[in-house]
Amino acid sequence: MLEDLDALSRRIQKVVQLAQGLQAERGTLQARIRQLEQECQSLKTQQAREHEEFTRMSERIARHDQELQAARDETRDERSSLESQVRDHQSRSESMRQRLVQIEADRDRLRDAATGAQQQIELILERLPGAEA
Structure with missing residues (x-):
């Protein structure tokens, strides 16, 4: 019977040791769970910050795209306005060039007529009595 009690005592000690080991392991696992929960919360916070930053950057890019499109427009x-002005200036320049050509042609014609008239006047003056011979 003593042997049975000793055996029972050893078995109880083993059970107590196992229970203590399990309690220590449980404490370790609970500490690890708390640590993982903190890491998880930290990652969630970081994700929220990054999402906010992504949203701000997306809005900023959208604004820049709108500003760029407005600048392009x-x-x-x-x-278009400058090209229209260039066409208008070219048209006026061509018109003025044509007008200048016409004026120069009129001037040459008038000069020729004046020269002819001057020659006729000189001939008439030569024919007048008392003109130098």
Whole structure:
């Protein structure tokens, strides 16, 4: 019977040791769970910050795209206006060039007529009595 009690005592000690080992392992696992929960919370916070930053950057990119498109539109409109002005100036320049050619032709014609008239006047003056011979 003593042997049975000794055996029972050893078995109880083993059970107690196992229970203590399990309690220590449980404490370790609970500490690890707390650590993992903190890491998880930290990652969630970081994810939220990164999401906010992504949202801000997306909005900023959208604004920049709108500003760029507005600048392109303004440039296109300005270019169109400048091209129209160039065409108008070219048209006026061509018109003035043609007018100048016409004026020069009229001037040459008038000069020729004046020269002819002057020659006729000189001939008439030569024929007048008392003209130098």
